[in-house]
Amino acid sequence: MGQSHPPFPSTRSRRRLGGIRRWVTAAAGALALTGGLIAASPPASAAGLTQVTGFGTNPGNLSMYAYAPEALPADAPLVIALHGCTQSASDYYAHSGWPKFADTYGFALVFPQTSSANNANSCFNWFEPGDSARGQGEALSIKQMVDKAVSLYGSDTRRVHITGLSAGGAMTANMLAAYPDVFAGGAIASGLPARCANSVAAAYTCMYSPPDRSPAQWGDLVRSAAPAGTTSWPRVAIWQGTADTTVKPANATELRDQWTNVLGIGQTPSRTESLGAGTTRSVYDDASGRPAVEVYSVSGMGHGLAVDPGSGPEQCGSTGTYYLDTVCAGYHTARFWGLDVNGAGSLPAPTGLTVTGTTDTTVSLSWKAVDGAASYVVHRDGTKVGTTTSTSYTDTGLATGTTYTYTAAAVDTAGAAGVVSSPATATTTGFTPTCHTAGNYDHTVAGRAYQSGGHTYAKGSGQAMGLWNTFTIRTLKQTAPAYYVVADSGCPA
Numbered sequence: 001m002g003q004s005h006p007p008f009p010s011t012r013s014r015r016r017l018g019g020i021r022r023w024v025t026a027a028a029g030a031l032a033l034t035g036g037l038i039a040a041s042p043p044a045s046a047a048g049l050t051q052v053t054g055f056g057t058n059p060g061n062l063s064m065y066a067y068a069p070e071a072l073p074a075d076a077p078l079v080i081a082l083h084g085c086t087q088s089a090s091d092y093y094a095h096s097g098w099p100k101f102a103d104t105y106g107f108a109l110v111f112p113q114t115s116s117a118n119n120a121n122s123c124f125n126w127f128e129p130g131d132s133a134r135g136q137g138e139a140l141s142i143k144q145m146v147d148k149a150v151s152l153y154g155s156d157t158r159r160v161h162i163t164g165l166s167a168g169g170a171m172t173a174n175m176l177a178a179y180p181d182v183f184a185g186g187a188i189a190s191g192l193p194a195r196c197a198n199s200v201a202a203a204y205t206c207m208y209s210p211p212d213r214s215p216a217q218w219g220d221l222v223r224s225a226a227p228a229g230t231t232s233w234p235r236v237a238i239w240q241g242t243a244d245t246t247v248k249p250a251n252a253t254e255l256r257d258q259w260t261n262v263l264g265i266g267q268t269p270s271r272t273e274s275l276g277a278g279t280t281r282s283v284y285d286d287a288s289g290r291p292a293v294e295v296y297s298v299s300g301m302g303h304g305l306a307v308d309p310g311s312g313p314e315q316c317g318s319t320g321t322y323y324l325d326t327v328c329a330g331y332h333t334a335r336f337w338g339l340d341v342n343g344a345g346s347l348p349a350p351t352g353l354t355v356t357g358t359t360d361t362t363v364s365l366s367w368k369a370v371d372g373a374a375s376y377v378v379h380r381d382g383t384k385v386g387t388t389t390s391t392s393y394t395d396t397g398l399a400t401g402t403t404y405t406y407t408a409a410a411v412d413t414a415g416a417a418g419v420v421s422s423p424a425t426a427t428t429t430g431f432t433p434t435c436h437t438a439g440n441y442d443h444t445v446a447g448r449a450y451q452s453g454g455h456t457y458a459k460g461s462g463q464a465m466g467l468w469n470t471f472t473i474r475t476l477k478q479t480a481p482a483y484y485v486v487a488d489s490g491c492p493a
Contacts, residue, residue: 056144082168097316241301289425
């Protein structure tokens, strides 16, 4: 993200900043940078990326670039992708991996672009109230891009999503807060909580030592930014490297607290999974059992966006400045949002999806037949797990004592999946104790513990674990869902 700068005055005289403030903030460096290095960005003119003009009054003085696959169906999803400091639309298009999934799953992409005319290091002005509030500045320009893309591509207004890296991630959080009626979901990569800062000085504080507010206090910042009476909120994915020294990992914890509170759920994960490459996904389900918040912690990753170059279905992107080779964030985010089930087919959703049985490692499902269906696809937690020609399916190889959410969709004779069913939630029987040895800070990030007053306590049991830091190493044993006990003396699984 880099240390963000306020913009220089534009010809519209949107801001009047003194020469001293411009010099001081320009000397500070970009929020996405470490060590003061400023990377050069290519112009926004990558193959396949098209500039779109005439998208509104554009009070934020931004540029709009878009990419849409050929033969994009009507009512396809739309994804807005915000670059980081010193980057451009073409830079994000070329490295992030999002075009691959636009082609694979069938959705349009919009890449807003800011410039040095707005900010000395081409950062989105996430810390400026006049640029991040509903109906103002850059935030309104991005909303106008959404409206333009919907009219150009016939996008489904119920499936508009936004993501961003660093300063773009911080702006993403603010956009989700200001426009919950526009976005169905968001993904914040190496970013900060919504409305954490309202000045340059506050931005530094948020980056390096975010305020330790309560979940309710963080949630109130979102609720106060949204239209009065808002009751429906976007789903949020949070990506953070544990070795990020530009936007400290504590920001991911505060983001988790903010959005779980907004969505009315607790701060204890429903389940935690390893994705490989040092990446842990913590899932927070809503009351219906649907994943509402997901936190992706990438061990050892610094400041940047997680990519995984390669041609495999779960791989994406290319490495570069602030594009780091770990896992493909775009792939996991697209699945979290449900973009891999694009509903391009004409068949209605199966009804009556029911859990007919569970064991320690299996879940059995059934549903009513759909006229014209050649087959059905079944998704677990937003990920396709099977295809069947019958109206029943048994999912196998599951973890004991774990809750999963399933949906099904009918597939027509052309191979197009239709509308996704209402979800059904199932919990496998049994429970397998697990042991975890880590620093107290890492235990809290993983959702195994919580901190209060600078001290750490085990989730569930509430046992004291000592100071909240990375140096105090403790072993926790999970003996039941969301229940941990201190087990330093020995922890047989």
